[in-house]
Amino acid sequence: xxxxxxxxxxxxxxxxxxxxxxxxxxxxxxxxxxxxxxxxxxxxxxxxxxxxxxxxxxxxxxxxxxxxxxxxxxxxxxxxxxxxxxxxxxxxxxxxxxxxxxxxxxxxxxxxxxxxxxxxxxxxxxxxxxxxxxxxxxxxxxxxxxxxxxxxxxxxxxxxxxxxxxxxxxxxxxxxxxxxxxxxxxxxxxxxxxxxxxxxxxxxxxxxxxxxxxxxxxxxxxxxxxxxxxxxxxxxxxxxxxxxxxxxxxxxxxxxxxxxxxxxxxxxxxxxxxxxxxxxxxxxxxxxxxxxxxxxxxxxxxxxxxxxxxxxxxxxxxxxxxxxxxxxxxxxxxxxxxxxxxxxxxx
Amino acid sequence: xxxxxxxxxxxxxxxxxxxxxxxxxxxxxxxxxxxxxxxxxxxxxxxxxxxxxxxxxxxxxxxxxxxxxxxxxxxxxxxxxxxxxxxxxxxxxxxxxxxxxxxxxxxxxxxxxxxxxxxxxxxxxxxxxxxxxxxxxxxxxxxxxxxxxxxxxxxxxxxxxxxxxxxxxxxxxxxxxxxxxxxxxxxxxxxxxxxxxxxxxxxxxxxxxxxxxxxxxxxxxxxxxxxxxxxxxxxxxxxxxxxxxxxxxxxxxxxxxxxxxxxxxxxxxxxxxxxxxxxxxxxxxxxxxxxxxxxxxxxxxxxxxxxxxxxxxxxxxxxxxxxxxxxxxxxxxxxxxxxxxxxxxxxxxxxxxxxxxxxxxxxxxxxxxxxxxxxxxxxxxxxxxxxxxxxxxxxxxxxxxxxxxxxxxxxxxxxxxxxxxxxxxxxxxxxxxxxxxxxxxxxxxxxx
Numbered sequence: 001x002x003x004x005x006x007x008x009x010x011x012x013x014x015x016x017x018x019x020x021x022x023x024x025x026x027x028x029x030x031x032x033x034x035x036x037x038x039x040x041x042x043x044x045x046x047x048x049x050x051x052x053x054x055x056x057x058x059x060x061x062x063x064x065x066x067x068x069x070x071x072x073x074x075x076x077x078x079x080x081x082x083x084x085x086x087x088x089x090x091x092x093x094x095x096x097x098x099x100x101x102x103x104x105x106x107x108x109x110x111x112x113x114x115x116x117x118x119x120x121x122x123x124x125x126x127x128x129x130x131x132x133x134x135x136x137x138x139x140x141x142x143x144x145x146x147x148x149x150x151x152x153x154x155x156x157x158x159x160x161x162x163x164x165x166x167x168x169x170x171x172x173x174x175x176x177x178x179x180x181x182x183x184x185x186x187x188x189x190x191x192x193x194x195x196x197x198x199x200x201x202x203x204x205x206x207x208x209x210x211x212x213x214x215x216x217x218x219x220x221x222x223x224x225x226x227x228x229x230x231x232x233x234x235x236x237x238x239x240x241x242x243x244x245x246x247x248x249x250x251x252x253x254x255x256x257x258x259x260x261x262x263x264x265x266x267x268x269x270x271x272x273x274x275x276x277x278x279x280x281x282x283x284x285x286x287x288x289x290x291x292x293x294x295x296x297x298x299x300x301x302x303x304x305x306x307x308x309x310x311x312x313x314x315x316x317x318x319x320x321x322x323x324x325x326x327x328x329x330x331x332x333x334x335x336x337x338x339x340x341x342x343x344x345x346x347x
Numbered sequence: 348x349x350x351x352x353x354x355x356x357x358x359x360x361x362x363x364x365x366x367x368x369x370x371x372x373x374x375x376x377x378x379x380x381x382x383x384x385x386x387x388x389x390x391x392x393x394x395x396x397x398x399x400x401x402x403x404x405x406x407x408x409x410x411x412x413x414x415x416x417x418x419x420x421x422x423x424x425x426x427x428x429x430x431x432x433x434x435x436x437x438x439x440x441x442x443x444x445x446x447x448x449x450x451x452x453x454x455x456x457x458x459x460x461x462x463x464x465x466x467x468x469x470x471x472x473x474x475x476x477x478x479x480x481x482x483x484x485x486x487x488x489x490x491x492x493x494x495x496x497x498x499x500x501x502x503x504x505x506x507x508x509x510x511x512x513x514x515x516x517x518x519x520x521x522x523x524x525x526x527x528x529x530x531x532x533x534x535x536x537x538x539x540x541x542x543x544x545x546x547x548x549x550x551x552x553x554x555x556x557x558x559x560x561x562x563x564x565x566x567x568x569x570x571x572x573x574x575x576x577x578x579x580x581x582x583x584x585x586x587x588x589x590x591x592x593x594x595x596x597x598x599x600x601x602x603x604x605x606x607x608x609x610x611x612x613x614x615x616x617x618x619x620x621x622x623x624x625x626x627x628x629x630x631x632x633x634x635x636x637x638x639x640x641x642x643x644x645x646x647x648x649x650x651x652x653x654x655x656x657x658x659x660x661x662x663x664x665x666x667x668x669x670x671x672x673x674x675x676x677x678x679x680x681x682x683x684x685x686x687x688x689x690x691x692x693x694x695x696x697x698x699x700x701x702x703x704x705x706x707x708x709x710x711x712x713x714x715x716x717x718x719x720x721x722x723x724x725x726x727x728x729x730x731x732x733x734x735x736x737x738x739x740x741x742x743x744x745x746x747x748x749x750x751x752x753x754x755x756x757x758x759x760x761x762x763x764x765x766x767x768x769x770x771x772x773x774x775x776x777x778x779x780x781x782x783x784x785x786x787x788x789x790x791x792x793x794x795x
Contacts, residue, residue: 002599003599006598007596013591070758071666149405153405153406154405156612156615156616158619167628168624180598180629181598185624185625257589257619258615259651267588302593303596304581317582319592320587
């Protein structure tokens with residue numbers, strides 16, 4: 001039972017990353033009708049905003065220590081970050097909390113990147129077939145990831161969570177199990193909570209603000225909203241920025257979980273598209289539900305118990321294809337996905 | 348008077364006949380003139396450096412390429428000579444190879460077997476490379492080694508650690524300086540038994556391809572010989588990025604050691620997950636839970652950050668070694684590039700020098716002559732102590748380093764500390780060892 005609960009927790013955690021990326025994808029598809037293959041790259045750029053901020057905090061004053069030598073036998077250079085020298089304890093705090101602070105930085109930067117991306121490139125492809133949109137956004141994703149590699153290299157760059165949020169918690173004790181049966185990393189729980197808050201915020205924004213109401217109306221009937229004299233295109237452009245910010249902040253918070261590298265966006269992209277398709281094209285609720293469902297299924301498929309049972313009947317391991325198997329089953333039973341609407345991508 | 352009438356078909360037929368007639372003597376001439384593939388005819392000889400320049404191992408490939416360029420510089424008599432000054436063989440004079448200036452071409456393996464074969468093929472056919480070297484993955488090395496055997500080119504393997512490279516997939520034209528999974532197990536197991544005791548239960552997470560399988564088999568055999576038991580071996584896809592669902596079950600499996608048979612990005616991510624799940628803080632079976640990474644790389648250790656602290660592994664070479672060869676190489680590389688070389692850089696530099704030296708001693712670039720010069724060659728001064736290139740499988744035998752993630756690093760390069768230099772005798776094995784069985788070296792192929 002403890003093993004199942006542990007994998008359930010893990011699945012929710014994995015699913016939260018899928019759900020956040022899929023949410024942004026669906027927002028863009030639902031508003032602008034664009035299949036954005038560069039969305040994974042936005043997740044990656046968010047992660048590298050955290051890396052950049054951390055590097056910025058580490059810009060150091062270099063002094064020579066005559067008592068120590070470097071690998072060539074020359075006097076060693078001692079680095080003291082300027083931020084610590086200038087601000088003392090606050091500087092220490094900034095260095096330690098660089099990842100959460102990066103979230104605040106990432107929001108305006110990602111909104112700006114999203115708007116530039118939409119106005120500068122993607123808007124020229126609104127009236128083109130989906131295949132063209134996929135090609136151009138996929139090409140853009142490659143350009144973005146190669147640019148990141150040029151500046152940051154190919155190897156992963158580790159990022160630390162603040163000391164307060166490091167380590168693990170005995171989750172089992174909280175839900176009535178014996179000690180040391182369900183240990184879970186604290187930062188992964190933080191990530192799950194962050195995702196839940198972010199998803200709730202996006203839904204609240206769309207549900208309870210006038211701007212959100214207009215956007216939802218535009219998603220239902222763009223032409224009629226336009227006839228009412230509302231500049232729906234401008235609102236949709238802003239929504240593109242919001243979707244980019246959702247992906248970017250998800251990327252920032254992911255950095256202490258797995259050290260970011262230039263390829264991480266591509267790793268998530270295909271899975272997120274499957275999530276969107278399983279959830280139903282254009283359905284925000286469907287994307288969230290499918291994200292968590294597929295995350296949980298993936299976690300369970302990795303359990304040794306399941307792997308052994310599958311091996312016992314002579315089949316190969318399914319942990320990397322379970323998502324696609326679930327997608328096949330869901331699409332056979334519900335061709336429009338879990339919560340898909342009629343008429344979306346059916347022309 | 349007859350009139351010549353030529354239609355399109357006639358023209359094509361005549362053209363083909365004339366073309367074949369002209370080409371025929373050329374084919375025979377070429378065949379008889381070149382004794383082997385890409386025999387150098389001018390004042391230069393071209394080497395092919397086939398490394399990952401893009402993809403997940405690009406940084407490792409970049410370090411390999413730096414070492415290759417440094418080796419070329421030294422071979423051509425430029426720079427301080429590096430390990431040419433400490434190499435026990437004195438055949439190299441700093442005037443190129445056999446008096447020919449060394450030039451090079453590079454290819455991008457992308458850490459994909461098909462891309463690596465295509466770039467090696469291009470370097471052989473278009474650029475006239477007489478030797479191919481490189482690789483940062485066993486799958487790639489084995490694929491390119493097979494291609495070089497068919498083409499009649501010497502392949503000097505770079506970073507490849509699978510037993511299969513000089514085991515079931517060994518080839519007469521292929522040579523490996525780097526150590527292998529068996530050697531890691533033989534070096535690491537006694538240290539692990541000393542440090543953690545002989546009553547341990549290990550849980551293996553293993554990358555699901557040739558390198559992972561052979562390393563896991565080697566580590567399991569070596570640790571079980573010391574009294575450890577193996578609770579489980581879970582294969583993980585090479586493409587996996589989040590290992591949390593593989594790490595989570597370890598907690599309640601009854602194991603008290605986690606062995607990560609992962610490399611590169613897999614290692615960074617699985618180790619990070621394991622540390623995040625608090626494994627290293629746990630007590631299981633009355634003992635501290637431990638993590639082992641059998642194949643360490645400084646470049647990868649940098650990616651894993653502070654998570655590597657205190658974790659044991661093995662490595663082919665480390666820049667902190669204090670023998671004359673290592674010091675000369677670190678000085679030469681460090682002054683050229685501003686940071687110490689990785690083990691990938693070291694092995695590729697050595698392979699280039701060893702190839703050049705073999706050509707000098709053989710007096711030819713003919714792969715069969717070069718192969719004979721390398722087979723059974725004993726040398727020293729290249730940073731690993733006395734080393735032997737075994738004739739039967741083309742595997743180098745030398746000391747192996749057991750290392751541990753440093754608790755208090757003094758610089759960004761100071762990530763690993765050498766715990767033990769395992770003597771060569773301890774990591775040697777018979778040619779017919781079961782872990783290396785199944786293939787034949789075959790005959791040398793000079794090509795052409």
